[in-house]
Amino acid sequence: MGLSTMFIRKHLQERPMIKGIIFDSDGVLVNSMPFHAKAWVEVFAEYGIEVTEEDIYEIEGSNHVGVINIFFGKAGRTPEPEIYAEILEKKRAHFLENNRAEVFEGMYDCLSSLKNKFKLAVASGADRTIVTSLMDKFYPGVFDAIISGEDVENGKPDPEPYEKAIVKLGLSKDECLVVENAPLGVESAKNAGVFCVGVPTYLDESKLKEADFVVRNHSELIEYLTDLKDSSL
Template sequence: MLKALIFDMDGVLVDSMPFHAAAWKKAFLDMGMVIQDGDIYAIEGSNPRNGLPLLIKKARKDPEAFDFEVITAIYRQEFNRIFKLKAFDGMKECLELLKSRYLLSVVSGSDRFIVNGIIDQLFPGIFDTVVTGDDVLNSKPDPDPFLKAVELLNVGRKECIVIENAILGVEAAKKADIYCIGVPTYVEPSELHRADLIVGNHQKLLEHLINLEPAFNPEPAFRRRK
């Protein structure tokens, strides 16, 4: 029986990843490195502690030669300067309806300050739990962020659905053995092939979520085929 919905934030609730990408590129450029949007989208969902070494290697540099706190501080300042807060159309209304049926959670790889600021402004009082990149040691694609949400919600993994738009997020949900809906906001649908269900866009996502019933059995697809 379905009891809880767990949402990624960037790219699922808010159209924010282009701003994250621009801010990270500015931070890297200030440190003498060049990275591309695609490099950032490929590791979407990881926290800076886990994601920065991957990006630095993409820039053909040694991660040990850089201070992650300095890079993150530049990124955070630039993100706050350029970010324009915008939820996807219909998302708030959909969440308000879903809140009467299910427990709701956010699981994001972004830092606590950014996540809580966005949630407090756009979705006040909506979510029962919030897990940020600061709340777990191992970020997506490790299952820890989603397992933390399940623990905080006090539900079983088979009583949840994860909604993700990122490659690493889908991988993390499947490692946690949780049913996952993928929405290809910034990547090709084929890149989310591990999801149990892929919806084409946000409008179809909202329609699907509204039509869900608590009696739905969110059993991961690979288990249903056994």
């Protein structure tokens, strides 16, 4: 019996039956963050603010309001109210023009098998147009609920994205599990009181130390989720 199987079965003995799994999108379901990061870097440059792609990875999961506030704040500037929509539109255009994102190998088949056992949701910090276009392309008909960065007032690390997803699924927090790849996303899940599995896609796994369990890569994540499904039979 593998380590993850032993862990999952012990976990399931200590908690109510898992009925729902909530996924972050970028970096968990789709390898899309490099294109988000590039878009943000280019757009902030238009406003005279220097941002690196690594800077974007560090705050991945925040919605556009949070991202703008963070980097304008670091530059000692206060964004005007009308600038949020303006920057969001420019960032969206950059992303959609240059996006070459691909699904992580094996994830579609994994989620398709999970759908027979669990309710599935997405809680992403990206805007609704981008999230829905990626999910429609790579995971059509898989999810019972999709929460975008535009669907919440407070993005990650606030608990609102995951709390809203839980409500949409009609479950309790103890019946759900979150899969995240970003520190702010892990913090959001834990602030919502939800068990969180981390997968270090773009950052070192030490950045996800607040997660309840960390797999090393997507191959281990698929193994974990498969064991979870089999252990719930």
